[in-house]
Amino acid sequence: MVREMALRACGFIVFRRLAVVPPPDNIEYLLLQTSYGEHHWTPPKGHVDPGEEDLITALRETKEEAGLGAEQLQVLDGFVQELRYEVRGRPKEVLYWLAELRDPGTAVTLSDEHQDYRWARVEEACTLAQYKDLQDTLRAAHRHLEADLDKQQ
Numbered sequence: 512m513v514r515e516m517a518l519r520a521c522g523f524i525v526f527r528r529l530a531v532v533p534p535p536d537n538i539e540y541l542l543l544q545t546s547y548g549e550h551h552w553t554p555p556k557g558h559v560d561p562g563e564e565d566l567i568t569a570l571r572e573t574k575e576e577a578g579l580g581a582e583q584l585q586v587l588d589g590f591v592q593e594l595r596y597e598v599r600g601r602p603k604e605v606l607y608w609l610a611e612l613r614d615p616g617t618a619v620t621l622s623d624e625h626q627d628y629r630w631a632r633v634e635e636a637c638t639l640a641q642y643k644d645l646q647d648t649l650r651a652a653h654r655h656l657e658a659d660l661d662k663q664q
């Protein structure tokens with residue numbers, strides 16, 4: 512039996528820390544709303560080009576979709592989440608890493624693929640995200656950041 516190859520996409524859960532609010536409530540996550548289809552919200556991500564490395568895809572898509580480049584991001588070690596769902600009857604897998612926006616004041620610049628963006632605290636981000644698997648991923652990211660914080664204290 513030939514198993515159908517899953518469509519593969521990679522992206523970043525981009526977050527920023529506001530200076531004026533004490534942690535962990537100062538953490539906000541970036542979500543983008545598509546300008547097509549159901550106008551759903553997801554972190555920046557997109558399809559892996561043939562031969563492209565996963566992290567390079569995540570960086571390229573984040574630059575294309577949000578205008579945020581590698582030099583503006585700090586990619587975190589030790590966190591990656593894999594989502595699997597079906598799109599038009601085909602299996603799709605999405606890998607998300609975590610990346611902090613170094614300067615929380617950096618402006619987001621959207622492409623034609625998205626019509627809106629939001630910096631949202633974890634619960635608002637989950638409300639926007641809608642999908643259970645993406646909500647779980649956002650909460651896992653938040654727990655990971657909170658655990659990091661505990662270690663520093």
Ligand SMILES: Nc1nc2c(ncn2[C@@H]2O[C@H](COP(=O)(O)OP(=O)(O)OP(=O)(O)OP(=O)(O)OC[C@H]3O[C@@H](n4cnc5c(=O)[nH]c(N)nc54)[C@H](O)[C@@H]3O)[C@@H](O)[C@H]2O)c(=O)[nH]1
Pocket residue numbers: 520545547548549551553556557558594595596597598603624642643644645
């Ligand atoms: N005009 C038009 N054009 C489209 C359309 N569709 C695509 N284009 C074009 O394709 C290009 C995109 O290329 P990339 O940027 O490289 O790829 P991705 O970023 O991967 O983008 P996608 O939108 O293909 O993929 P998803 O976000 O995965 O959404 C697909 C479906 O999956 C569901 N879904 C989404 N997220 C989750 C989740 O976390 N969990 C679960 N469980 N389900 C989830 C949801 O139901 C959704 O409808 C663009 O240039 C468009 O021009 C469309 O309907 N009309």
